[in-house]
Amino acid sequence: MAPNTARAKRRRAALRTAAFLSPWLIGFAVFFAYPLLSTVYFSFTRYDGFRPPVLNGLANWSYVFTDYPLFWPAMRNTLWLVVVMVSCRVVFGLGIGLLITKIKTGAGIFRTLFYLPYLAPPVAATLAFVFLLNPGTGPANTLLDGMGLPTPGWFTDAAWSKPALTALALWGVGDLMVIFMAALLDVPKEQYEAAELDGAGARARFRHITLPNISPIVLFAVVTGVIQAMQYYTQPLVAGKVAAGVIGGSGQQFEPGYPDKSTLTLPQLVYNVGFQRSDYGAACVVALVLFALSMAFTALLMRRRGGLIGAGD
Amino acid sequence: MTLTDTNPTDERPRTRPPAGGPAPAARPRTRKAVLHWVAVHSLGVAAALFFVLPFVFLFLTSLMSDHQALTRDLWPRTWEWGNYAKVWHTPGFLTWWRNTLLYAGLGTLLTVVSSVPVAYALAKFRFRGRRLALLLVIAMMMLPPQVVVIPMYLFWAKQLDLSGTLWPLIVPMAFGDAFSIFLLRQFLLTIPDEYLDAARVDGCGELRTLLRVVLPMARPGIAAVALFQFFYAWNDYFGPQIYASDNPAAWTLSYGLESFKGAHHTNWNLTMAATVLVMAPVIVLFFLAQKAFVEGVTLTGVKG
Numbered sequence: 001m002a003p004n005t006a007r008a009k010r011r012r013a014a015l016r017t018a019a020f021l022s023p024w025l026i027g028f029a030v031f032f033a034y035p036l037l038s039t040v041y042f043s044f045t046r047y048d049g050f051r052p053p054v055l056n057g058l059a060n061w062s063y064v065f066t067d068y069p070l071f072w073p074a075m076r077n078t079l080w081l082v083v084v085m086v087s088c089r090v091v092f093g094l095g096i097g098l099l100i101t102k103i104k105t106g107a108g109i110f111r112t113l114f115y116l117p118y119l120a121p122p123v124a125a126t127l128a129f130v131f132l133l134n135p136g137t138g139p140a141n142t143l144l145d146g147m148g149l150p151t152p153g154w155f156t157d158a159a160w161s162k163p164a165l166t167a168l169a170l171w172g173v174g175d176l177m178v179i180f181m182a183a184l185l186d187v188p189k190e191q192y193e194a195a196e197l198d199g200a201g202a203r204a205r206f207r208h209i210t211l212p213n214i215s216p217i218v219l220f221a222v223v224t225g226v227i228q229a230m231q232y233y234t235q236p237l238v239a240g241k242v243a244a245g246v247i248g249g250s251g252q253q254f255e256p257g258y259p260d261k262s263t264l265t266l267p268q269l270v271y272n273v274g275f276q277r278s279d280y281g282a283a284c285v286v287a288l289v290l291f292a293l294s295m296a297f298t299a300l301l302m303r304r305r306g307g308l309i310g311a312g313d
Numbered sequence: 314m315t316l317t318d319t320n321p322t323d324e325r326p327r328t329r330p331p332a333g334g335p336a337p338a339a340r341p342r343t344r345k346a347v348l349h350w351v352a353v354h355s356l357g358v359a360a361a362l363f364f365v366l367p368f369v370f371l372f373l374t375s376l377m378s379d380h381q382a383l384t385r386d387l388w389p390r391t392w393e394w395g396n397y398a399k400v401w402h403t404p405g406f407l408t409w410w411r412n413t414l415l416y417a418g419l420g421t422l423l424t425v426v427s428s429v430p431v432a433y434a435l436a437k438f439r440f441r442g443r444r445l446a447l448l449l450v451i452a453m454m455m456l457p458p459q460v461v462v463i464p465m466y467l468f469w470a471k472q473l474d475l476s477g478t479l480w481p482l483i484v485p486m487a488f489g490d491a492f493s494i495f496l497l498r499q500f501l502l503t504i505p506d507e508y509l510d511a512a513r514v515d516g517c518g519e520l521r522t523l524l525r526v527v528l529p530m531a532r533p534g535i536a537a538v539a540l541f542q543f544f545y546a547w548n549d550y551f552g553p554q555i556y557a558s559d560n561p562a563a564w565t566l567s568y569g570l571e572s573f574k575g576a577h578h579t580n581w582n583l584t585m586a587a588t589v590l591v592m593a594p595v596i597v598l599f600f601l602a603q604k605a606f607v608e609g610v611t612l613t614g615v616k617g
Contacts, residue, residue, distance in 0.1 A: 016438075021434050021446070023428070023431055023488045024427075024489035026488050031485050032456070035464035035468070036460070039460065039461060096360060105350075105354060110360075110361060112603075113361045116368075121567055121592060123570050123571055123591070124567075124570060129367070131370075131585060132367055132370055142385045142387065230457065233550075237550075267459040270459040274466075288460070291457070294456065294460070298451065298452060302448075302451065
């Protein structure tokens with residue numbers, strides 16, 4: 001009898017676990033595993049969404065990598081964002097986090113003001129920035145001009161459109177500020193006091209105490225920043241569309257990645273190839289490139305920071 | 314750890330300069346402290362200008378006349394509060410509001426209801442494959458939505474004929490959201506097992522333990538998840554673009570706002586008024602629920 005009841009008990013526990021997990025198990029199958037496998041399959045077919053897909057081997061892959069004129073510009077832009085935008089955001093976020101831990105008077109107000117832009121919905125924030133950085137009449141250039149500084153074309157100039165997007169990303173640095181602030185306040189005070197007794201200056205204390213203590217958080221910020229940068233979609237798309245409309249008037253055919261492909265990112269290509277040109281096969285190739293990049297960085301995040309999974313494992 | 318709990322303001326009042334009193338004595342430490350205070354707070358004000366001025370300019374522009382919004386003026390000559398009424402009565406604007414509230418409200422509710430039991434099982438049950446399940450949750454969390462959009466679009470549009478509605482965005486939320494599951498699991502890990510064991514000893518089944526014991530303790534975590542999900546839906550542009558773009562009656566604010574710019578390409582004042590109207594609810598919500606929100610950010614890092 002005993003083994004029987006033990007087995008029954010185990011089976012009950014397994015059923016119970018399955019019941020609790022069931023929403024996600026269904027979600028995983030229907031919204032992750034199945035579409036991912038389909039994407040792989042479609043990437044080897046010629047498919048326009050109307051006629052049934054026809055296997056065509058590696059044709060889509062070689063088309064995307066060698067002939068499709070927008071793939072490498074989008075790849076380069078994505079890499080630019082990964083390198084420049086992410087490092088600017090991490091350095092700026094750390095600076096603002098440090099600043100907020102030093103502010104003694106009105107800290108609550110400063111914190112709220114620094115944090116608020118992070119909450120601005122991306123479409124709204126992007127529209128606001130296209131207006132602020134409007135080369136002719138925007139307030140930013142009006143201020144720069146008043147100070148005798150050069151007035152760039154921002155979202156209408158291919159050399160300045162990504163720096164303009166970076167400015168937008170720096171404006172919304174509130175999430176990093178909060179994370180860094182929490183990490184900085186966790187650094188043991190005794191370490192600072194001991195260093196001060198030893199005569200260490202502010203810079204030495206930052207290098208030898210602050211940085212080593214918060215380096216896991218810096219790494220976390222870098223990797224999640226990279227993953228976000230690879231998903232960067234709404235801001236560059238809206239900025240390109242609106243800036244193109246500002247120059248050419250509405251109703252004009254939108255050129256992807258305006259100006260001169262400089263705001264095109266990989267996620268936008270999936271949309272352009274798939275939904276605007278109905279080439280689902282090639283779109284799936286781009287999607288898989290995006291998938292491979294994201295998972296590579298996710299693996300890096302989990303290897304270097306077991307903390308993501310945390311206690312209990 | 315929250316912003317409010319770690320408020321450094323009241324920790325070291327002694328480094329503050331004496332307000333309004335006689336000039337500080339020439340003790341070098343105090344002088345240095347005053348200079349330090351001035352330097353830090355000047356930097357703070359400079360940073361605050363960077364974060365606040367965009368809001369100020371867009372608000373001022375939203376109150377200019379059509380003509381003045383096209384000039385380099387920074388300050389409205391006449392205050393056109395009517396701009397807001399004009400935007401509000403734009404055909405479709407109210408529909409976008411309703412759709413956004415439906416998507417964000419119903420979506421948030423479904424996400425919480427479906428994610429809590431999953432997070433509970435991942436945090437508190439011991440079973441084979443738990444680690445694998447957790448890894449898959451994280452993989453789903455990191456997956457750019459564009460990766461699977463083509464089969465998903467074909468599924469919703471061609472097989473279920475639901476394109477032109479928001480259901481393809483709302484229904485999946487009834488099957489757990491990876492980010493919410495992850496965040497809730499992290500939160501539930503902090504609840505000591507003793508509470509659960511006590512409930513079980515009292516004869517509670519797992520479901521009753523979850524509802525009676527765990528849920529009340531997990532309220533801050535649930536609040537954070539709900540807020541994130543609400544913001545996610547409010548801000549979502551890609552989803553409505555894929556499924557609702559050919560039917561303006563199903564547009565949300567985030568999607569409609571961009572087309573609003575297209576239709577009023579010379580009216581920066583109206584566009585900025587619409588922008589303010591889309592930003593305002595999110596910011597009001599933040600002030601109402603500041604603590605829960607910041608707690609969530611610190612708990613997990615970032616949601617894009």
